[in-house]
Amino acid sequence: MTETYTLKIRRYDPESGSAAYWEEFGVDLPPERSVLDGILQARDRQDGSIAIRCSCQAAICGSCGVRINGKSRLACNTKIGLAAEAAPNGAIVVEPMGNMPVLKDLIVDMDAVHWKKVQRVVPWLLPEGDPPEREYIVDPESMIDVTQAMACIHCGVCVSACLSMEVDPDFIGPAALAKAYRFVGDPRDAHAEDRLLDLAEDPHGIYDCTHCFACVEVCPKDVAPMNQIMRLRRRATGDYGIKDANNGYGHEKAFTDLIHKYGWLSEAQLLPKSYGDGSLIRAQLKPAAVRELAAKFPTIVRGLASGKVSPKTALIHHKLRDQDEIRRIYDEVESKDDRLELNLYIIGEDGSEEGEAAGSGGGAEEGAMAEGGQES
Amino acid sequence: MKLAYWPGCVSRGFTPELHGAMAAVAPKLGLELVQLDRANCCGAGVIAEHNQELVDTLNARTFALAQSVDGAAGMVNICSTCQGAQSECQERLDADAAYRAHINEHLEPEGLEYEKGGAWWNKNFLWLLVEEIGLDVLRDRVVRPLEGLRVGPFYGCYIVRPTRRLGFEFYPERDRYLEMVIEACGAEPVQYAGSHKCCGFPIVTLHRENSLRQAGRHMADALDAGADCVVTPCPLCHLNLDLQQPEARPFVERDLGMPVLHLPQLVGLALGLDIKDLGLHRHVVKTDPVQEKVAALAGAA
Ligand code: SF4
Ligand code: SF4
Ligand code: FES
Numbered sequence: 001m002t003e004t005y006t007l008k009i010r011r012y013d014p015e016s017g018s019a020a021y022w023e024e025f026g027v028d029l030p031p032e033r034s035v036l037d038g039i040l041q042a043r044d045r046q047d048g049s050i051a052i053r054c055s056c057q058a059a060i061c062g063s064c065g066v067r068i069n070g071k072s073r074l075a076c077n078t079k080i081g082l083a084a085e086a087a088p089n090g091a092i093v094v095e096p097m098g099n100m101p102v103l104k105d106l107i108v109d110m111d112a113v114h115w116k117k118v119q120r121v122v123p124w125l126l127p128e129g130d131p132p133e134r135e136y137i138v139d140p141e142s143m144i145d146v147t148q149a150m151a152c153i154h155c156g157v158c159v160s161a162c163l164s165m166e167v168d169p170d171f172i173g174p175a176a177l178a179k180a181y182r183f184v185g186d187p188r189d190a191h192a193e194d195r196l197l198d199l200a201e202d203p204h205g206i207y208d209c210t211h212c213f214a215c216v217e218v219c220p221k222d223v224a225p226m227n228q229i230m231r232l233r234r235r236a237t238g239d240y241g242i243k244d245a246n247n248g249y250g251h252e253k254a255f256t257d258l259i260h261k262y263g264w265l266s267e268a269q270l271l272p273k274s275y276g277d278g279s280l281i282r283a284q285l286k287p288a289a290v291r292e293l294a295a296k297f298p299t300i301v302r303g304l305a306s307g308k309v310s311p312k313t314a315l316i317h318h319k320l321r322d323q324d325e326i327r328r329i330y331d332e333v334e335s336k337d338d339r340l341e342l343n344l345y346i347i348g349e350d351g352s353e354e355g356e357a358a359g360s361g362g363g364a365e366e367g368a369m370a371e372g373g374q375e376s
Numbered sequence: 377m378k379l380a381y382w383p384g385c386v387s388r389g390f391t392p393e394l395h396g397a398m399a400a401v402a403p404k405l406g407l408e409l410v411q412l413d414r415a416n417c418c419g420a421g422v423i424a425e426h427n428q429e430l431v432d433t434l435n436a437r438t439f440a441l442a443q444s445v446d447g448a449a450g451m452v453n454i455c456s457t458c459q460g461a462q463s464e465c466q467e468r469l470d471a472d473a474a475y476r477a478h479i480n481e482h483l484e485p486e487g488l489e490y491e492k493g494g495a496w497w498n499k500n501f502l503w504l505l506v507e508e509i510g511l512d513v514l515r516d517r518v519v520r521p522l523e524g525l526r527v528g529p530f531y532g533c534y535i536v537r538p539t540r541r542l543g544f545e546f547y548p549e550r551d552r553y554l555e556m557v558i559e560a561c562g563a564e565p566v567q568y569a570g571s572h573k574c575c576g577f578p579i580v581t582l583h584r585e586n587s588l589r590q591a592g593r594h595m596a597d598a599l600d601a602g603a604d605c606v607v608t609p610c611p612l613c614h615l616n617l618d619l620q621q622p623e624a625r626p627f628v629e630r631d632l633g634m635p636v637l638h639l640p641q642l643v644g645l646a647l648g649l650d651i652k653d654l655g656l657h658r659h660v661v662k663t664d665p666v667q668e669k670v671a672a673l674a675g676a677a
Contacts, residue, residue: 179661
């Protein structure tokens with residue numbers, strides 16, 4: 001059944017010399033049609049100058065990213081009826097994506113931001129040595145491992161939503177870093193370590209992600225860019241021991257070591273240890289660490305002065321009653337050669353509850369992926 | 377209602393006023409909290425970044441300890457970050473029987489086991505208030521409606537994203553609960569740009585400037601929207617928004633002075649509890665404007 005909806009579209013034409021403004025359009029569509037259908041109808045019937053980019057209308061080409069009621073989305077896979085339910089005051093608010101300059105109306109400059117950042121991570125394979133006579137042979141597990149990152153359609157929706165980019169336009173960002181994992185995780189690539197070193201040392205690289213889940217929430221293809229960034233960090237620290245100048249390594253090491261030792265966190269110890277690659281002693285010796293700590297000092301003093309932190313909390317941390325159990329678990333898990341990861345993207349939300357065992361912990365660690373799907 | 381209670385690390389470290397406020401509020405709401413003293417840190421996303429099997433095991437252990445509390449309706453936490461980090465592990469544990477069995481093997485020596493849950497749940501105090509206690513009950517118990525107090529909600533990322541993992545399918549209004557609780561307390565919710573954004577805490581040691589710029593911006597936005605204070609269910613957000621607020625100042629180039637309350641403190645004020653018992657005097661950013669408004673209410677009553 002056809003209904004009438006109101007679209008409140010943000011209009012902007014740089015050539016006109018005037019500022020951006022809002023304009024409302026009434027459209028008639030069944031609720032299951034898309035917001036994109038609504039925009040196209042308004043353009044056809046009312047104002048041919050509305051600018052929007054689109055092609056496939058099936059969430060494949062990645063060209064129709066916009067913000068609908070403040071949320072970054074593809075216009076073509078957002079149902080207009082649902083958008084209307086979520087709309088403030090009944091009008092569906094449609095704006096261009098965030099974190100990218102607007103070219104006209106709903107079209108943003110993807111080249112200036114998204115594609116530039118993708119270029120930044122060297123988005124092609126860098127194999128070494130002579131190519132094999134025939135095709136490269138890669139075991140299925142390692143390709144399954146990167147399929148999630150490969151599902152990206154480069155719509156820029158995650159870039160639009162990214163909260164680190166909002167305060168730091170230089171942040172490499174979710175889509176490009178997910179792309180980086182696609183090559184770091186590819187066994188044919190010979191430069192995983194160089195890539196990781198580069199992304200770990202860049203102040204706008206993997207350690208500039210504020211872990212806000214915004215990209216995970218909005219990605220129409222379930223790429224979960226943040227998870228790929230965490231995997232980059234895991235490889236950088238765990239596999240290559242890269243001690244970066246951003247303290248990414250130190251922070252992770254200090255945190256995990258403290259829980260190993262005490263079972264629960266002591267912020268007062270976390271800070272100094274973070275700046276010393278996880279070591280309290282080194283933190284006193286590294287000039288950069290001393291500088292950082294000095295910058296931190298007022299914070300801790302203020303905590304003490306406000307009465308919220310007692311010197312006792314700041315300086316003395318006690319172990320949990322069952323700390324031996326925590327240590328045993330650490331040792332059991334960390335003594336393994338391979339990390340076990342269960343990726344719900346691969347096995348599906350309900351996993352193998354009824355079906356085959358995944359990641360049963362036997363010989364094949366990372367087994368959840370290996371067993372999740374053989375064809376790829 | 378009897379509950380297994382996971383206070384988290386930060387509420388017993390750098391935000392002890394939160395722990396105290398929760399202890400004061402619980403009896404007023406008829407909650408019996410059985411604190412999980414043996415349970416461990418949730419990992420706050422960092423252990424997950426380091427090793428997934430490890431963090432899943434550590435949190436399965438916490439769940440198992442909570443499940444063994446006799447007669448408890450479920451588990452309650454007072455930290456958005458604990459909620460999110462634990463929900464992430466629970467999602468994996470619940471998704472796959474073989475994986476769950478494997479993780480449980482690590483708990484066997486301790487005689488513990490995480491059982492996939494039927495009716496068992498782990499809820500932040502915010503969710504508990506709305507879903508288990510009920511806003512009607514809360515309204516009934518309010519003895520000091522916080523009339524005229526303008527409060528900006530600040531959720532913390534971990535409790536609002538990703539919606540799919542956090543049960544929004546069943547509780548679609550979980551991203552509006554703070555506003556609802558603020559209203560139930562008689563105060564006025566204030567809309568501003570940052571309410572559902574990131575406080576910046578996760579990168580405060582990794583990229584300090586970007587971290588504090590986030591914190592500063594949100595507090596400035598709340599200020600511009602006319603908020604008297606901000607309220608958060610997350611002590612990690614509190615660290616960046618309150619403890620670090622003076623540090624954020626240079627990055628937004630303006631005075632802020634925005635008081636940041638913990639959720640149990642706001643509820644406690646409405647329940648008539650004393651400022652001191654709620655630890656409002658132990659903040660870095662002075663809560664005087666809030667205290668004065670509350671005192672004026674008491675005077676009028
Ligand atoms: S990661 Fe997802 S949201 Fe980001 S560009 Fe790729 S498909 Fe779009
Ligand atoms: S999780 Fe990281 S990459 Fe994703 S939106 Fe947040 S800051 Fe950006
Ligand atoms: S038009 Fe192709 S993704 Fe929307």
